[in-house]
Amino acid sequence: MKISKLKPIETLTQVDKIEQSLQDYLDSANLQPGDALPKEVELAQALGVSRTAIRxxxxxxxxxxxxxxxxxxxxxxxxxxxxxxxxxxxxxxxLNDDTLRDMFELRLVLEVGNCELVFKRKTAEDIEYLESVVDKEEHTAQTPKNSAVLIKYDIDFHSGLYKISGNDTLIRFQKMLMPVFMYSFKKFHPDPKQSILNHEVSHRDLLNTLKKGTVDDFRSKMKKHLRNYYDKIS
Amino acid sequence: MKISKLKPIETLTQVDKIEQSLQDYLDSANLQPGDALPKEVELAQALGVSRTAIRxxxxxxxxxxxxxxxxxxxxxxxxxxxxxxxxxxxxxxxLNDDTLRDMFELRLVLEVGNCELVFKRKTAEDIEYLESVVDKEEHTAQTPKNSAVLIKYDIDFHSGLYKISGNDTLIRFQKMLMPVFMYSFKKFHPDPKQSILNHEVSHRDLLNTLKKGTVDDFRSKMKKHLRNYYDKIS
DNA sequence: TATTTTAATATGTCGTACATTTTTATTTAA
DNA sequence: TTAAATAAAAATGTACGACATATTAAAATA
Structure with missing residues (x-):
């Protein structure tokens, strides 16, 4: 057998075992939210350990x-x-690089999955807002040295899309994935201006499709748009 | 002001404050994975609290x-x-009902987002496997009182789809969302046989589309398929 | 009976002590 | 002088005892 197959002996600490016991107890006791738990001292006695460890x-x-x-x-x-x-x-x-990439991918999948909702629930105000963001973005893009501002507008645009979905879970996910996304982005693309704006499909294109196109168009364009960020998912 | 707007006074425990301080420290110290932390006693002294609280x-x-x-x-x-x-x-x-619904929705979004990957990465073996699952499912559906088995095949089918994606994050998400999904399912649809099988679009339909249709067809059918489970997202 | 006081309770916090194992320092041997 | 053996120091894990504090229950009082 290869030595790489050898796993280190699991040296469970006592608290680890207690945790396991408690987990088993919780699973088996069929408890519901709001139900009371035994007191710390009772648990400590039952398991024969100190209150410190139980705590x-x-x-x-x-x-x-x-x-x-x-x-x-x-x-x-x-x-x-x-x-x-x-x-x-x-x-x-x-986060390590593997996890970063996972989160990157996850965001892309969510962004594509979100297209349906966006298209279905968009309002005139939503479009108006996105339009203002894209206007500002394009204006900024003409002047040099504004990476940070460009990134902000990029975030604004995509955040705006999630907001349209009206799905709180998606919005929250987006909110937490965005910093990770941006971090990875900077890490892999030192020159954000070039990367952000050199899209096959721009935010303007997306916006126009959202206004006048079909949902299939929109999704398809979104996929192309995102491919520029990261080509693992295509 | 409405009384419902009143939030309970946050009575932060000392450990909560310590946690906050530590978080601030971690954020500001620009530490990387692998970097050592100060010893417990040092931290305790620095914050003027006991080792117990720090721990x-x-x-x-x-x-x-x-x-x-x-x-x-x-x-x-x-x-x-x-x-x-x-x-x-x-x-x-x-999980409370709100969270359950969030997770429900999340799964649906992922499932739709996954369609692209599935279509792009499917192999002959994948199709073969899905075919065997659907065969068994349909066979079981003809005999009564087999809810549990039907649910199993349902899980097998959708799990199979995620596996095709090759995206570990998606697979893991699916794995953890599935029990939640099934739980909610049972909760809201006491008769799973009727609910699972009375799809506008069946697993068989999906499979056929996966074999001979286009990705757009597939996604569209998947949406209809899932609508039967839960109609919030359409 | 209604109100006030008292007592019991449970978690949060503190301090001390010791076990164990790793790391460092010191001593001893070649 | 160098290497090995030994001793000391260090750090987390675990245990015990104590007290603070606020809640709840019980008892005492009006």
Whole structure:
């Protein structure tokens, strides 16, 4: 057997085991949000460990939003908001290149999937807003050395599209993926002006299609537009 | 002002404040994965709090995968995998209805966005596999009382589609969204057989389109197929 | 009976201590 | 002088005990 197949011995710390036990308990107890949990001392006694260790395990569930504890009263099962945990770790500097690329791809898929909603739910005001963004973008593009401003308009344009969708989940996703996207963007394209604007399909093209074209046109153009950012998905 | 606008006074616990301070420190210190962190006692001294409190705050970052600690050696910045945190809280029983619906929608958007990839990357074997799933599904549908089996085939079919995409992020998302999806499904449609199979567009239709149609056809049919599950997105 | 006081409770925070293992420093041997 | 063996220091993980504080329940009082 190849040595690369050898996995390091899992040296689970005691808190890890406690966490596992608690997870099993939570799964099996069929608890619902709002239900009370046993007290810390009870849990500690039941598992035969110190309150310190129990508290650290519980802290993990609290961090994930699975449980909530109210001072001096007790702990109870909570309803976690999955995106919150997601958002907290969306720091571009921390993510490794694989994860960055994953998030990049994810954004592209969402952006394409969003086309349907955008087309379906667009209003005159939405178009007007996007038009103003594109106007400003094109005006800025004529003057040199305005990368930061260009990036801002790029964000504004795409954020505007997500807002049209009216889908909160998408909007939140976009909000957290955007910084990651921009970070990767700068990393791989040192000259943003050239990269942002040299699109096969520009924001102006997209906007015109949104106004006068069909949803299929729009999606197709969006795909071409995004291909310029990143060619892994085509 | 409406009383509903009143938010409860935020009574931040000390650990919350410590967490905030640590977050600020991490943000400002420009640390990269692999960089070492100050020792617990140093942090405790710097903030003028006990080691217990510091440890609990650090535990939160550890839980999120932002830091890693190696016993007897020290702590360092890590590269979090955002999906891990996501997966951990994807327990349908815990999520509230709003979140459930968000996840539902998210899956639908991903499924539509995935169509492009599926069409582009499908192979003969993929088609063969999907065909076998659909065959079994249809066979089962003729006999009564097989909801669980039908659901399994439904999952197999859609999972198969994601696998074709070759996009790991999508696959992982699908894997964690599926239980949530199925849970909501059962919750809202007590008779799965009727709901699963009474599609405007069946799995068989999708498969045929995947074999002989165009990507636009496929996407369009997928949208109709999914509409039957959930009509919020159309 | 209604109100006030008291007591019990549970989490949050603190301090200390020690186990264990890695790292560093020191001592010893060749 | 260098290398090996030994000792010391260091850092996280775990445990225990204590107290603060605010809530809830119980008891006492008007």
């Amino acid at each position: 650290e395990a519980l802290s993990r569930f609290r961090t994930l939003g699975i449980i909530e504890s109210r001072k001096n009263r007790g702990m109870l099962i909570a309803s976690p908001d999955p995106l919150v945990n997601f958002e907290r770790v969306m720091s571009p500097k921390l | 609990e705050a650090l535990s939160r970052f550890r839980t999120l995968g932002i830091i890693e600690s190696r016993k007897n050696r020290g702590m360092l910045i890590a590269s979090p995998d955002p999906l891990v945190n996501f997966e951990r809280v994807m327990s349908p029983k815990l």
